[in-house]
Amino acid sequence: MSGIETDVQVTPSLRAGGTVINDFSIEVATVNGSGSQTANTVLLRTIFQMGVPVSGKNLFPSNISGLPTWFTIRVSKHGYIGRKKDADVLVAMNPETAPEDVDKMRAGTLVVYDEPLNLRSRRSDLIFYPVPFDKLVAPVCSKPKLRPLVRNMIYVGVLAYLLNLDMAQAKVALNKQLGKKAAVLDMNAAALQVGYDFASEHFTKQDRYLVAPMNENQGKIIIDGNAAAALGCMFAGVTVVAWYPITPSSSLCESLIMYMKKYRMDKRTGKATFAIIQAEDELASLGIVLGAGWAGARAMTSTSGPGISLMSEFAGLGYYAEVPGVIFDIQRVGPSTGLPTRTMQGDLLQTAYLSHGDTKHILLFPGSVEECYTMAIEAFDLAEEFQTPVFVMSDLDLGMNNWMSDPFPYPEQPPKRGKVLTEQDLQRIGRFERYRDVDGDGIPYRTIPGSSMPAYFCRGSGHNERALYSERPDDYKRNMDRIARKFETARHRVPAPELVRDGADDVGIIAFGSSHFPTIESVDQLRTEADINASYLRIRAFPFSSEVESFVRRHDRIYVVDQNRDGQMRDLLRLELAPELAPKLRSVRHYDGLPIDARTITDQILAQEGITS
Amino acid sequence: MSTMTTTSSPRKLNRIGLDIAIYKGGKTTLCAGCGHNAISERIIDAFFEMGVDPRRVIKLSGIGCSSKTPAYFLGSSFSFNGVHGRMPALATGALLANRQMIAIGVSGDGDTASIGIGHFVHLMRRNLPMIYIIEDNGCYGLTKGQFSATADIGSTLKNGVVNDLPPIDTCALAIELGATFVGRSFSGDKKQLLALLKAAISHRGTVMLDVISPCVTFNDHDGSTKSYSYVKDHDEPLSDVSFIPHFEDMTIDYEPGTSREIQLHDGSKLVLSKLSEQYDPTDKLAALQVLHEAQKRGELVTGLIYYEPGRKDFLELINLVDEPLATLPLDMVRPPREALDEIMESLK
Numbered sequence: 001m002s003g004i005e006t007d008v009q010v011t012p013s014l015r016a017g018g019t020v021i022n023d024f025s026i027e028v029a030t031v032n033g034s035g036s037q038t039a040n041t042v043l044l045r046t047i048f049q050m051g052v053p054v055s056g057k058n059l060f061p062s063n064i065s066g067l068p069t070w071f072t073i074r075v076s077k078h079g080y081i082g083r084k085k086d087a088d089v090l091v092a093m094n095p096e097t098a099p100e101d102v103d104k105m106r107a108g109t110l111v112v113y114d115e116p117l118n119l120r121s122r123r124s125d126l127i128f129y130p131v132p133f134d135k136l137v138a139p140v141c142s143k144p145k146l147r148p149l150v151r152n153m154i155y156v157g158v159l160a161y162l163l164n165l166d167m168a169q170a171k172v173a174l175n176k177q178l179g180k181k182a183a184v185l186d187m188n189a190a191a192l193q194v195g196y197d198f199a200s201e202h203f204t205k206q207d208r209y210l211v212a213p214m215n216e217n218q219g220k221i222i223i224d225g226n227a228a229a230a231l232g233c234m235f236a237g238v239t240v241v242a243w244y245p246i247t248p249s250s251s252l253c254e255s256l257i258m259y260m261k262k263y264r265m266d267k268r269t270g271k272a273t274f275a276i277i278q279a280e281d282e283l284a285s286l287g288i289v290l291g292a293g294w295a296g297a298r299a300m301t302s303t304s305g306p307g308i309s310l311m312s313e314f315a316g317l318g319y320y321a322e323v324p325g326v327i328f329d330i331q332r333v334g335p336s337t338g339l340p341t342r343t344m345q346g347d348l349l350q351t352a353y354l355s356h357g358d359t360k361h362i363l364l365f366p367g368s369v370e371e372c373y374t375m376a377i378e379a380f381d382l383a384e385e386f387q388t389p390v391f392v393m394s395d396l397d398l399g400m401n402n403w404m405s406d407p408f409p410y411p412e413q414p415p416k417r418g419k420v421l422t423e424q425d426l427q428r429i430g431r432f433e434r435y436r437d438v439d440g441d442g443i444p445y446r447t448i449p450g451s452s453m454p455a456y457f458c459r460g461s462g463h464n465e466r467a468l469y470s471e472r473p474d475d476y477k478r479n480m481d482r483i484a485r486k487f488e489t490a491r492h493r494v495p496a497p498e499l500v501r502d503g504a505d506d507v508g509i510i511a512f513g514s515s516h517f518p519t520i521e522s523v524d525q526l527r528t529e530a531d532i533n534a535s536y537l538r539i540r541a542f543p544f545s546s547e548v549e550s551f552v553r554r555h556d557r558i559y560v561v562d563q564n565r566d567g568q569m570r571d572l573l574r575l576e577l578a579p580e581l582a583p584k585l586r587s588v589r590h591y592d593g594l595p596i597d598a599r600t601i602t603d604q605i606l607a608q609e610g611i612t613s
Numbered sequence: 614m615s616t617m618t619t620t621s622s623p624r625k626l627n628r629i630g631l632d633i634a635i636y637k638g639g640k641t642t643l644c645a646g647c648g649h650n651a652i653s654e655r656i657i658d659a660f661f662e663m664g665v666d667p668r669r670v671i672k673l674s675g676i677g678c679s680s681k682t683p684a685y686f687l688g689s690s691f692s693f694n695g696v697h698g699r700m701p702a703l704a705t706g707a708l709l710a711n712r713q714m715i716a717i718g719v720s721g722d723g724d725t726a727s728i729g730i731g732h733f734v735h736l737m738r739r740n741l742p743m744i745y746i747i748e749d750n751g752c753y754g755l756t757k758g759q760f761s762a763t764a765d766i767g768s769t770l771k772n773g774v775v776n777d778l779p780p781i782d783t784c785a786l787a788i789e790l791g792a793t794f795v796g797r798s799f800s801g802d803k804k805q806l807l808a809l810l811k812a813a814i815s816h817r818g819t820v821m822l823d824v825i826s827p828c829v830t831f832n833d834h835d836g837s838t839k840s841y842s843y844v845k846d847h848d849e850p851l852s853d854v855s856f857i858p859h860f861e862d863m864t865i866d867y868e869p870g871t872s873r874e875i876q877l878h879d880g881s882k883l884v885l886s887k888l889s890e891q892y893d894p895t896d897k898l899a900a901l902q903v904l905h906e907a908q909k910r911g912e913l914v915t916g917l918i919y920y921e922p923g924r925k926d927f928l929e930l931i932n933l934v935d936e937p938l939a940t941l942p943l944d945m946v947r948p949p950r951e952a953l954d955e956i957m958e959s960l961k
Binding site: 289455 | 639668669671673683684689690691692693694695696699701702703704705706707708709710711713714731732734735931932933934935937938939940941943945946947948950952953956957960961
């Protein structure tokens with residue numbers, strides 16, 4: 001893309017040479033609690049509405065106000081929506097971090113900053129645009145208390161001029177954000193314009209970065225993964241929800257409450273067709289889910305790593321007593337309290353085998369916001385079909401950040417309730433025994449309290465096929481073997497892996513969850529930079545489908561991309577696949593709390609391939 | 614071929630035409646003489662006499678001797694024996710799923726007052742419509758006799774260790790937290806316990822019944838020479854810790870407004886004080902006062918201690934539809950396609 005016409009005064013040298021259009025990233029450094037979210041969202045949406053693929057990530061502290069926060073926007077004409085390692089445009093609004101923010105930038109970075117910070121003196125290889133925010137905000141905002149909030153909108157106006165953003169679209173985006181608050185909208189609209197006017201009067205563009213309209217976003221939506229998952233739960237027909245607030249999962253149930261209140265009240269009576277309970281702790285959350293699941297409801301909870309730890313005991317009960325339930329794990333950085341507001345895929349091993357004894361769980365790995373939605377629906381079906389807890393392994397990056405997506409499909413199929421015993425079943429199988437493997441697939445029939453079907457005694461202590469208490473060795477072993485058989489049946493039923501790129505047989509890449517988009521970009525980088533034609537298989541569920549093993553067999557070297565220190569997915573593959581395949585598995589790891597980026601994946605693979613860049 | 618006419622007395626049926634046999638459960642595996650068995654018997658009687666359909670009842674429990682008991686009553690009801698101390702969560706979920714069920718939860722003093730106290734607290738404050746029974750013996754039976762948090766100060770373990778912490782009064786706690794029906798009884802007081810249980814079945818809201826239920830095995834420790842004598846009289850060896858003496862069930866009957874001292878199997882004494890018929894259970898402060906004063910005297914108040922009529926139970930409070938959530942038809946739980954279209958449009 002070149003030869004773009006803009007209203008911005010661009011220096012001849014840039015126009016001739018290094019202009020970068022629609023392929024850069026913006027980093028906005030502000031103070032937590034300063035109201036920058038509105039400005040950043042308007043900035044993001046403006047670019048989105050111009051048809052340019054875009055993604056936004058909020059890097060925020062575990063704190064209410066006063067600490068540094070960064071919002072990054074990836075602008076990519078190629079449609080890459082993973083994080084870009086280095087920023088190209090910096091908006092430095094936070095006095096605490098501004099010097100460090102500036103020092104870490106690469107040469108040529110466009111820097112908009114609050115003039116009193118005097119950042120220009122720190123570097124000669126960056127392109128600085130000082131803006132007197134306080135002076136500019138005073139005339140547009142008569143209330144001094146509101147000025148710290150409104151001044152953020154000025155940098156959107158400044159960037160609109162410098163990057164050649166469409167001001168009409170910026171106003172549409174602003175209206176979308178603040179349209180219901182007329183007075184606030186007017187002030188922010190004025191601030192937006194003031195920023196634009198100031199930049200046009202005072203700046204001559206010297207940097208390389210521009211946005212030009214494209215037509216890539218027709219029909220697309222922007223949503224975060226937690227809201228997407230909430231929608232999935234609602235359309236799955238969830239009826240009982242129990243949750244305990246924990247970052248980064250809280251917004252899932254908060255979104256669900258909002259949607260359910262709007263779309264799930266009985267029109268005749270005005271009464272709720274659902275119950276959403278803020279429980280006293282995570283133990284109670286999963287307990288409520290299992291009580292509801294046992295009594296026939298579609299029930300779910302959402303949590304993060306520390307909550308998963310607390311749920312261990314009930315998870316074992318759900319597994320052994322065979323009770324359905326859905327648990328969303330929006331992973332954050334551990335161990336312990338860790339970094340509550342940073343992202344990681346660190347709960348993989350603990351969740352796969354959560355609880356004591358021989359326990360294994362079905363895990364789903366959404367790789368996009370659309371899959372947060374579709375896998376939520378799938379999770380309820382699987383939980384009921386297999387009468388077991390099912391974990392949906394999202395993470396903070398996927399869950400709390402905004403992602404572009406195609407609109408979500410309406411679920412065409414009715415919920416799959418699994419083997420809930422009917423009169424016809426009873427006639428066919430002769431007698432009801434709760435834990436008998438009638439069909440050879442390991443899945444027994446269940447009955448639901450309140451129905452006319454036979455009752456049984458559900459328990460986490462040893463039981464025989466009739467659900468009677470038993471400590472007999474043969475009863476215990478028969479039961480455990482059947483549950484293992486059920487898990488084997490699930491292997492063929494869970495979402496199959498996706499062969500994203502089918503390359504040569506030497507290098508294969510395996511990734512999962514939120515590593516997906518950076519991995520796609522990395523595969524392209526490997527091809528263009530090092531002529532490596534790698535295959536890429538995206539794992540979507542545990543237990544692993546047979547395609548996972550055949551993919552590993554087919555390739556000489558497999559790079560497993562993990563957002564954790566120890567390579568947990570690689571270890572899980574080593575545990576679950578044929579032992580002779582273990583030496584093929586190599587690890588690409590990223591665990592600093594920031595979302596993984598393509599460069600990190602590519603560089604680690606190149607290094608292990610012996611190729612130095 | 615001859616014909617023989619047999620005459621049998623007509624079996625007693627309840628108001629919904631069911632025989633009491635329907636209300637019984639499996640054979641108990643608890644120690645002979647355990648107070649828990651007497652409580653199971655009263656539960657059977659109460660549900661039979663009230664004519665409750667067992668298919669409408671769900672039984673829930675945690676872990677411990679007490680929590681085994683749902684296997685011994687209402688054998689045709691669904692039951693869920695969960696994990697230690699977290700039965701309230703299971704009950705909450707089950708009733709949210711199907712509000713038409715009648716829930717009876719059985720817990721122990723360890724299950725409730727120690728590991729599960731956080732969940733007990735929240736069950737009480739929610740006023741979930743269920744009957745919550747604590748089978749209270751002041752010790753952990755299944756793990757062989759450690760103190761629970763309801764053990765009296767000064768009581769001793771078998772090895773002589775003295776409990777130096779005051780007991781948690783679960784009734785006072787339940788009243789303070791918002792339970793709308795709080796009673797205390799004794800497992801051997803058939804008449805009072807049956808009356809309380811029958812009233813409990815009729816109540817909408819959380820019923821909390823603390824039933825003192827002596828442990829025949831682990832109240833029996835070296836510090837109690839009377840216990841030694843008692844067992845010796847029955848010519849049974851006592852040295853084996855796993856030994857379970859075969860005591861008779863304990864029974865007691867006494868008039869409202871009176872106190873009665875009872876001797877437990879180990880020889881220790883309990884003073885039960887039955888509330889008088891003039892007592893007003895709807896006065897919350899008076900209820901707490903009665904409990905505190907009795908505690909000062911070293912007595913346990915029995916009877917309906919607190920009752921709050923008319924308060925919305927949890928399921929009413931959250932405005933649920935009348936039908937069970939578990940079986941709502943698809944068109945009530947999945948919004949139409951237009952709803953998704955509308956949401957998608959708002960995200961563009």
